[in-house]
Amino acid sequence: xxxxxxxxxxxxxxxxxxxxxxxxxxxxxxxxxxxxxxxxxxxxxxxxxxxxxxxxxxxxxxxxxxxxxxxxxxxxxxxxxxxxxxxxxxxxxxxxxxxxxxxxxxxxxxxxxxxxxxxxxxxxxxxxxxxxxxxxxxxxxxxxxxxxxxxxxxxxxxxxxxxxxxxxxxxxxxxxxxxxxxxxxxxxxxxxxxxxxxxxxxxxxxxxxxxxxxxxxxxxxxxxxxxxxxxxxxxxxxxxxxxxxxxxxxxxxxxxxxxxxxxxxx
Numbered sequence: 001x002x003x004x005x006x007x008x009x010x011x012x013x014x015x016x017x018x019x020x021x022x023x024x025x026x027x028x029x030x031x032x033x034x035x036x037x038x039x040x041x042x043x044x045x046x047x048x049x050x051x052x053x054x055x056x057x058x059x060x061x062x063x064x065x066x067x068x069x070x071x072x073x074x075x076x077x078x079x080x081x082x083x084x085x086x087x088x089x090x091x092x093x094x095x096x097x098x099x100x101x102x103x104x105x106x107x108x109x110x111x112x113x114x115x116x117x118x119x120x121x122x123x124x125x126x127x128x129x130x131x132x133x134x135x136x137x138x139x140x141x142x143x144x145x146x147x148x149x150x151x152x153x154x155x156x157x158x159x160x161x162x163x164x165x166x167x168x169x170x171x172x173x174x175x176x177x178x179x180x181x182x183x184x185x186x187x188x189x190x191x192x193x194x195x196x197x198x199x200x201x202x203x204x205x206x207x208x209x210x211x212x213x214x215x216x217x218x219x220x221x222x223x224x225x226x227x228x229x230x231x232x233x234x235x236x237x238x239x240x241x242x243x244x245x246x247x248x249x250x251x252x253x254x255x256x257x258x259x260x261x262x263x264x265x266x
Contacts, residue, residue, distance in 0.1 A: 040106030
C-alpha cells in the first residue's frame with residue numbers, strides 16, 4: 001500500500017505528521033522492551049514505528065482493514081508485533097493482560113473518545129497508564145476542577161479512577177487532514193489505591209450522571225430520585241449547591257450515604 005492512504009471521515013481519521021510532536025509523545029511514553037504496550041488506532045504508524053523499535057512485542061488495534069494490510073507489510077520484520085483487527089469500543093482489553101499491566105497509547109478519533117474512555121475504565125485494574133491524543137476540550141474536561149465550566153461527569157468519573165496529567169498541546173497543523181479543533185496529549189494513571197472509595201461504583205456513576213444532566217439546578221432538585229434520602233444527604237453536603245461545585249470526594253460521600261441509607265431500608 002502506498003503512503004497516500006486517504007483518511008476516512010467515518011473512522012474519524014486525522015493522521016499525525018509532525019515529527020517534533022511525535023518525538024515528544026514517544027519521550028513522554030518512554031516505552032520499554034518489557035512493557036505490555038497496546039496502541040489503539042495506529043493509522044499510518046507515525047507513532048508506532050518509533051514505539052516498536054523500543055518495544056518489539058507491542059500490540060496494535062486497528063479498525064480500518066486497508067490500514068491493517070499496510071501495517072502487516074510495513075512491520076513484517078517485527079514478528080512479535082501483534083496486529084488486531086477490531087473496533088476499540090467493542091474490544092475486551094482484558095484479553096491482553098498477561099500478568100503485566102497494560103500501557104495504552106493512541107491518537108483517538110474525537111467522535112468516540114469519551115465512550116472509549118469509559119469503556120477502558122472497565123479494565124482499570126489491568127492498566128498501568130494511558131497516553132492519549134484527544135481534542136483539547138476533552139483534555140480540559142478530564143482535568144477540570146470544581147467550579148470550572150468544563151467540570152462535569154467525565155471529570156468526576158475519570159478523576160475518581162485516575163490521576164490526570166495534560167502533557168503536550170498539539171495544533172491542527174500537526175495532522176493530515178488538519179482538524180478544526182486544538183488537540184492535546186494527556187496521561188491517565190489509574191490509582192493503585194483509589195483515594196476516595198465508593199461502596200457502589202454503579203451508584204456513584206448514577207448519582208454523578210443525574211446531577212450533571214441538570215447541572216444548572218441545585219443538588220436538592222437533581223437528587224429528586226433519592227428524595228427519601230435527602231435528610232441524610234443534608235448532613236453530607238449543602239444541597240443548595242450546584243453539581244459543578246462538588247469535589248470528587250463529595251460525590252463519593254453522597255453516593256456512599258445513599259448506599260448506606262438504602263441498606264438501612266430508609
